[in-house]
Amino acid sequence: MVGVTAPLAGSADPEVRSSMSTRVATDEDGTSKLSRAATIYDVAARAKVSHQTVSRYLRKYPGIRPETRERVELALAELNYRPNQAARTLATNRSLRIGAFAYEMLEVGPSQIMQGASRRARDAGYMLDLVTLFPSDDEATQNAINEMYQQNLAGVIASAPTDRVREALEAADFGVPLYIETEREDELGAEHESLNAVGTRKLVDHLVDQGHTTILNIAGPPSWIASLNRVNAYRRAMLHRGLEPLDSLHTDWSAASGYKLARQMPLDRGVTAIVATNDQVALGVVRALIERGVAVPDDMSVVGFDDIPESEFFLPPLTTVQTHFDMQGKYSIDMLLSMIHNSEAPVREDYVSADLVLRSSTARAPVA
Structure with missing residues (x-):
């Protein structure tokens, strides 16, 4: 179990905030290739227009010449640009939506966890937006992360069933607090059991x-x-x-x-x-x-x-x-809310437990 807060890098133009890294790689043919998320300045340079023009295009401004629009669209595609919706929200109003990565929602456990999370979020005045993960498919996991980038969110919760999913989530920059539930025993401490x-x-x-x-x-x-x-x-x-x-x-x-x-x-x-x-x-x-x-x-x-x-x-x-399961979902939301509001974190043991339920499928060992 680990909670990760994604730092909020500052920028005067909310469209710019995708990543503040400036590393550039080079292909074999000498063409420069960004090794981090593109900003509207990168798009503007590629399209040979001003960053204000790119910003107007992204805001669906109608008065852009067709040839200019074409160049901007081509640059957006070549750079795989993803607008940072979290930054837009910070520049306008506080979001009341929480993103949630879910998986195997046809199964009882994952579905009940998300139901508990949804109820707790609603009680706290938030709505929960679900995006589905496929733990065995790395490409699908990255697509899910890219989809979450497009949302106006106050924070993100995720259940990471495998280390590969967890690593992909930790590498993402959502620009808002992120809480990942993993139950990794090596991170719980010697005094705690999963x-x-x-x-x-x-x-x-x-x-x-x-x-x-x-x-x-x-x-x-x-x-x-x-x-x-x-x-x-x-x-x-x-x-x-x-x-x-x-x-x-x-x-x-x-x-x-x-x-x-x-x-x-x-x-x-x-x-x-x-x-x-x-x-x-x-x-x-x-x-x-x-x-x-x-x-x-x-x-x-x-x-x-x-x-x-x-x-x-x-x-x-x-x-x-x-x-x-439902209490596990509630705990994840309360952990995230404590990160959003910089308040005291909830105590996990107050929410969840593992209780033995005795029925008829067990009996005394047979006598040899």
Whole structure:
């Protein structure tokens, strides 16, 4: 978890504020190429017009000659110019809009986080503008960042599921405060655990208390921060209880991937319990086990993570961890508001927790 405030560089003309760097690179043919975001002065120089002409074009002034308009448009395209809407807002009025980078909005967790953020923003007098990220597509991530540049915003929140997404966001200059939620454990400090770590530890402790000693962890994608946190927490919890952790198996968060993995995994390793990376994966695992003649929970206990609304209606109802997604969204907004207003930051523990929810998918370890 990290909050980053983007500094506001000053400029007399709000159209100028895209970047204040002045480095220039050169192509092999000797043509100069900007290595930072273009300003209207760069566009004016390329089009051989005044910067006032470029500014009038951007404001849709009608009295520009066609040939001049053509040169400006060509220069804008060649330099990939993006007007800094945040600077325009500072020159006119205070924005009451917050930008939010979201991903996988069809999934319960991300959608509930954004719902909580939207409600909290509305309560504080702001509107939330969503832009969708695609964590596995670097080009799409950059396109999403470019789209956010076009908005009139007071600040930006983002959930960064991978280090690549986080790096792209931190490299962006939105000209307004930026809060990035990552739950990177190496940045929380030794006295704090991530929600993923707390929840996984509680699940492992519950299974060990039920007499299970050989517990398999089915994890999410290895590049995702949440998945990595849960794998590390599983290993720590097992070692803390004096047990040997098994090598984690990886899925893509979906019920289908959990089903496929559980249909293929060997059943002769003495495993009596499975920690699934989320409730959807657990659903697929349970179905595959039943199809293979393994009774849940009599032969194999299975736990999930997230406590999605459907988990209590699984067969059997799923033991899982509730992480209060909506409160995570509210916390992100309050963190951003503290950055916008330079006020005291909220205490994370006042908003979020990982609570064990016991249901019928776990039982005492079977007697050999």
